[in-house]
Amino acid sequence: MPRVVALDCEKKAGRGVMEILNAVEGCSDKRLRTKCKQALYVIDRTLALYKFEEVAFSFNGGKDSTVLLHLLRAACVAGEAKRTIHIGAEESTCLELGKSIRTIYFESPSAFPEIDSFTYETARVYNLEMEILRQDFKSGLSALFKTKPIKAVFLGTRIGDPNAVGQEQFAPSSAGWPPFMRVNPILNWSYRDVWEFLLVCKVPYCKLYDQGYTSIGSVHDTLPNEALSVESHFEQDKSAHNDTASGVAPLKETYRPAYLLRDGRLERAGRLKREKNCKNEVSSNGVLDLHARTEPLFSASVLVVGDEILRGEVEDQSGVLLSKELRAIGWSIRHRAILANDIDSISEEVEQRSNNSDIVSCTSTTFQPCNLY
Ligand SMILES: Cc1cc2nc3c(=O)[nH]c(=O)nc-3n(C[C@H](O)[C@H](O)[C@H](O)COP(=O)(O)O)c2cc1C
Numbered sequence: 299m300p301r302v303v304a305l306d307c308e309k310k311a312g313r314g315v316m317e318i319l320n321a322v323e324g325c326s327d328k329r330l331r332t333k334c335k336q337a338l339y340v341i342d343r344t345l346a347l348y349k350f351e352e353v354a355f356s357f358n359g360g361k362d363s364t365v366l367l368h369l370l371r372a373a374c375v376a377g378e379a380k381r382t383i384h385i386g387a388e389e390s391t392c393l394e395l396g397k398s399i400r401t402i403y404f405e406s407p408s409a410f411p412e413i414d415s416f417t418y419e420t421a422r423v424y425n426l427e428m429e430i431l432r433q434d435f436k437s438g439l440s441a442l443f444k445t446k447p448i449k450a451v452f453l454g455t456r457i458g459d460p461n462a463v464g465q466e467q468f469a470p471s472s473a474g475w476p477p478f479m480r481v482n483p484i485l486n487w488s489y490r491d492v493w494e495f496l497l498v499c500k501v502p503y504c505k506l507y508d509q510g511y512t513s514i515g516s517v518h519d520t521l522p523n524e525a526l527s528v529e530s531h532f533e534q535d536k537s538a539h540n541d542t543a544s545g546v547a548p549l550k551e552t553y554r555p556a557y558l559l560r561d562g563r564l565e566r567a568g569r570l571k572r573e574k575n576c577k578n579e580v581s582s583n584g585v586l587d588l589h590a591r592t593e594p595l596f597s598a599s600v601l602v603v604g605d606e607i608l609r610g611e612v613e614d615q616s617g618v619l620l621s622k623e624l625r626a627i628g629w630s631i632r633h634r635a636i637l638a639n640d641i642d643s644i645s646e647e648v649e650q651r652s653n654n655s656d657i658v659s660c661t662s663t664t665f666q667p668c669n670l671y
């Protein structure tokens with residue numbers, strides 16, 4: 299007879315899974331309901347494809363991985379992904395993922411203390427079995443896979459993330475990385491979907507998001523998002539400051555919460571370009587990657603619009619020339635492409651490339667001059 303594993307700590311502090319499922323089911327946003335359903339389906343498929351001990355969840359306390367944590371919990375309890383595991387000689391039905399799923403956290407000295415404490419507190423509340431890794435991602439995973447039978451890792455990657463380019467919901471790890479399946483259940487979620495979920499479900503999230511941070515990297519490359527800035531005046535102490543007595547109060551910059559960001563395309567506006575601000579050999583979790591190589595300081599994407607180039611009637615000379623010139627002054631060329639003269643696909647390409655390039659150059663055989671983004 300299966301035994302249900304219940305979580306005392308959830309009753310004490312965390313948001314119950316059924317409450318979350320009911321909140322989503324009862325919300326008026328059909329789009330959110332659909333997104334949740336699709337994500338739960340991906341989780342369900344994964345848990346059907348892999349043994350329970352072969353999956354892991356990469357959790358870093360960020361908003362995307364917080365969404366994923368609750369979806370993973372919900373997937374199990376909803377009964378769509380019930381797995382049988384063995385506890386001693388007894389067979390139990392794992393109704394609470396947090397009880398047994400292996401959770402990976404890459405701890406880093408350059409993480410925000412608020413992120414670090416939120417991650418640990420969440421692990422405590424939901425009873426996550428958390429593996430703490432203190433190396434860069436690649437080395438940490440290689441070491442972990444030597445001792446644990448992990449074959450698939452759930453990530454909170456979304457389509458707007460620079461590292462999501464080319465990924466599907468199931469994406470084998472990149473060449474040069476240890477072999478495993480990256481599973482991205484919320485790949486097609488927008489910034490708005492993420493906040494809708496967190497607010498509708500009333501689940502706790504890291505407090506930095508209430509201070510204007512919209513995407514959180516390390517302390518070295520992340521600032522509050524200027525799009526959420528509100529200038530407010532300091533309380534004046536007229537006796538102490540002569541200039542404030544003249545009526546000019548110093549300005550203090552404060553920020554509205556992340557969920558008020560209207561344009562999701564600005565999500566990463568507070569993330570400074572890593573190449574400019576940090577040494578290249580430091581990976582994004584702030585830990586030294588001994589195998590990293592030095593890269594150019596700036597990067598460009600070179601796009602050329604021209605139906606006649608696509609048809610093979612003329613050659614792309616301007617794109618080739620610009621790439622050569624940029625490389626001559628030490629820039630790297632991230633991407634070069636010839637595009638059809640169609641406004642929607644051009645804007646989509648420019649938006650996508652601007653996520654991971656310092657400039658996107660878009661020239662055309664029919665319009666001048668060169669536009670930089
Ligand atoms: C569990 C895990 C697996 C990853 N696998 C890959 C990979 O296969 N290929 C890759 O280029 N980067 C991989 N990364 C790195 C991520 O793509 C990305 O650089 C990282 O999540 C930081 O994202 P951020 O710049 O948005 O903070 C992985 C990261 C983690 C935590």
Ligand SMILES: Nc1ncnc2c1ncn2[C@@H]1O[C@H](COP(=O)(O)OP(=O)(O)OP(=O)(O)O)[C@@H](O)[C@H]1O
Nearest residue numbers: 356357358360361362363403404453454455513514
């Ligand atoms: N230090 C880390 N430890 C474990 N997993 C990580 C770490 N950094 C990134 N990840 C994984 O990569 C995913 C994508 O990271 P990303 O920074 O884009 O999202 P997030 O941290 O959840 O939210 P935000 O964009 O607001 O920072 C995370 O959701 C998580 O699954």
